[in-house]
Structures are given as C-alpha cells and as structure tokens.
Amino acid sequence: MVPMPLKLTRRQLAAAVSASTALLAQQPPAPLPQNPEEELKAAREQLRQASEALAKFDLPMSTEPAVHFKA
Numbered sequence: 001m002v003p004m005p006l007k008l009t010r011r012q013l014a015a016a017v018s019a020s021t022a023l024l025a026q027q028p029p030a031p032l033p034q035n036p037e038e039e040l041k042a043a044r045e046q047l048r049q050a051s052e053a054l055a056k057f058d059l060p061m062s063t064e065p066a067v068h069f070k071a
Contacts, residue, residue: 033039 033042
C-alpha cells in the first residue's frame with residue numbers, strides 16, 4: 001500500500017509552522033512567589049521584561065486611541 005501524499009495549501013502550511021513556533025517560544029510558567037515581597041519583585045520583573053519587549057517596536061501615536069477617564 002502506497003501512502004498518499006499530504007496536500008496542504010500554503011496558508012495551512014504557514015499556520016501549522018507558526019503555531020508550532022509559537023508553542024516553542026513560550027516559556028514555562030515561573031513558580032508562584034511564597035511571600036508578598038517575592039510577589040512584588042516578580043511583578044516588577046515581569047513589567048520590566050514586557051516594557052523591554054515593547055520598546056523594540058516603533059509604534060506611531062495613531063496606533064493607540066486616545067482614552068479619557070471621566071468620573
């Protein structure tokens with residue numbers, strides 16, 4: 001019995017490759033902090049890492065809409 005060739009479109013192939021790449025890029029979850037000081041330190045470190053990741057991209061001001069908070 002001869003196996004049939006797998007037929008994928010370019011979009012299906014791109015989706016499969018990008019999904020596997022995204023799964024590989026995810027970091028394992030960090031252990032939960034044991035006390036409030038460690039929790040605060042972990043939150044600040046996560047915020048710092050997120051800020052550094054966002055700083056790599058140049059976004060125009062029109063990307064984020066203006067927000068007004070009214071009481």
